[in-house]
Amino acid sequence: MSTSDTPQIPFAPSAPARRRRIGVLISMALFAYGLDLASKVLVVAHLENHAPVPLIGDWLTLQVTRNAGAAFSMGQAMTVVFTVIAAIVIAVICRIAHKLYSLPWAIALGMLLGGAFGNLTDRVLRSPGVFRGAVVDFISVQYYAVFNLADSAIVCGGVLVVLMSFLGTTPDGRRERDTVPDATEAGEPGKA
Template structure:
């Protein structure tokens, strides 16, 4: 009987011989989270009460807004729901980490976790209150909603997850034959 998975690193190496990639996931998550929070602190400090700052000939604008919704200002009245979703996503990623043996999946999940926790932190600690706090957004591209580093991490992580899934790569470090 054929096995449903093929080891991506060769026949001699089994799934159990692959190292766990939990450390990589956590490093990426911490870096994404720290970069998000640091840039938000700087943005609030430097952009509060100022007109938007155009950079690179208008390609990038620094515009401080407080976003009560999801990424890119979607669903502004559902802050509590997005807080709960972020907690559920974080728990699911941490549960998945027990089986994680793929470095690309570790990077994708780390970005997703760091971004989710970055925006969740804003919802927990910023006004108007716990689970209702507004997320700090400050980066704007032409014809695009204002966003932040956490949004970039979430979108990049999600895109990597879609790509890895389409390529048949599993979190266990194997390749599914289709």
């Protein structure tokens, strides 16, 4: 039997095919954004201009505040700067997405993306005006800060990114040591 008589297999990978995780990133971002948006709509409609609602004594309460600054209400006069930073974070995540093969990275970046969009929506659409809007915060922890679900998504996503970076995992699903060429592969003189 000649080679022309044997059936040709168009694609036979030697290793399992890697799949991009853009769908996971988008799903996680939409979930985080939707949850944040729905929670803000509810608390503004039912809790704004009302007394704080205790959930766990004085330790955890629902208390609506408007925050024009960053975390812990720092930088109140810099709303436009925080809007630009959120837009840059979104652009960077979109740029990384084309080489995203790691499931944990997709989840982490999706949380960051959804949280950034959540707070960016407030900064663009809420009063006192476009790009000067105050973010709606409503989760109050005693001796801590008042925050929202977008802030929680950003912090959780950020912690995951730091953890994966510490472990040496890259967004493309490889370990950093796998991406650095060996001395023999690099063709260094005197190495064989």
